[in-house]
Amino acid sequence: MLNVFFTILMHPWQSVLLILITLTVFGVGFYYDQIEKDSALAYEDSLIALKEQITEKNEMNSSTPFLQESAHLEKSNAWAETKIILEVLHKNSNFAHMHKEAIKGDTFIASLLETLDKNPTAKELIFSPFINDFFSEPESAILQSLYSIALEIKAKNQLLLTVRGHSSKASTLLAKAIIDTYKRDLGQESRDKPLVNKLLKQRKEITMLEQNQLQLAEQIQEENENSSSQSIEEIAIRSELIQTTNEINSYVAALLEIEKIHLSKKDPNEYLTINELSTFGSVEEFLTSIDRLQRMLVNQDLEPILKKEVTKNLTKLKASLNQELAMGIEHIKELSRTALEQKIQLQKKLLDLEMMKNDIHSLHPRFKLLKSVKSQLDEKRAIFSADFQRWQNVKQGVVFTIVP
Secondary structure, three states: OOOHHHHHHHOHHHHHHHHHHHHHHHHHHHHHHHHHHHHHHHOOOOHHHHHHHHHHHHHHHHOOOOOOOOOOHHOOOEEEEEEEEEOOHHHHHOOHHHHHHHHOHHHHHEEEEHHHHHHHHHHHHHHHOOOOOOOOOHHHHHHHEEEEEEOOOOOOOEEEEEEEEHHHEEEEEEEEHHHHHHHHHHHHOOOEEOOOOHHHHHHHHHHHHHHHHHHHHHHHHHHHHOOOOOOOOHHHHHHHHHHHHHHHHHHHHHHHHHHHHHHHOHHHHHHHHHHHHOOOOOHHHHHHHHHHHHHHHHHHOOHHHHHHHHHHHHHHHHHHHHHHHHHHHHHHHHHHHHHHHHHHHHHHHHHOOOOOOHHHHHHOOHHHHHHHHHHHHHHHHHHHHHHOOOEHHHHHEOOEOOOO
């Protein structure tokens, strides 16, 4: 009754506007809901009903070359699709399913988003239906819903990658981005940041155990720092560890100051107040040359041609100085990484020395826990190494073929 009364009081144009807004929101919501449902059906393990559909369809048509993830998705007209066959040529191709884990993994999704960020025009075309005031889904979730990958039924060394978009151009662009990024990531992958989610989880568990092990070792070492059982080697390592820690603190302080200047968008000359940068490479020589040319422009009455040449050289020197400062920043980052790695290695050496002191530490309350953590760590490292090596073999010789 109140709704009717409210409608009567409204002006005609307000009623029409309300109806249009309602229909627009409903239409956009329905379109997104359709896409979201199609995307959910693209995950072969997401719903039990989906598994039943796949089984039923395979029994009815055993000649189907690829695993069809959803009959509903096939019939949907909400998508333009680009299909790609990923073929594993290595003899261990029976582990081709690891490529499925990698392409749908968190590491690759983050890398793919970085690729799209560097190509804003393509990204806008791919994401345009989903980036507006109505949707609050994170980009990573949207991106995951736009492609799926499934194992081929008969050929165990093949997978079918299905890339979707609101237009043929959108799906084609996303497919190209996926292929290019995946090829690059396969070549640049490291043990510390693997592509396969299972390996990434193992790596995180190992890192946590390593941190726990080092913390326990440091606590034991601190309590026995003045012990008469310390060897000359242990004393030398501790001294080097202190020096390395001081270097790290210095690099970190410089990087924090650099970040502060960058975020506040101060004058680039502010970077010269940081000692590690002002003394880097040819910075001092550039500053001397720049100062000389600037004094020539101010204190001398130069001919137009000469003044133009001095101004030109001054511009080049300032550009070279900026480039040198940028190289200096990267140099500080590299020194910081190297020092941190050195600190970890020194800590491990001390840890090994402590572990050799079984008789001395046999009654120490933390030593038993330290041995337990080390045992777990050794076991997980062995499993990770075997799994990672298997993945290294499987990822060799991958061929992508776009289905016509």
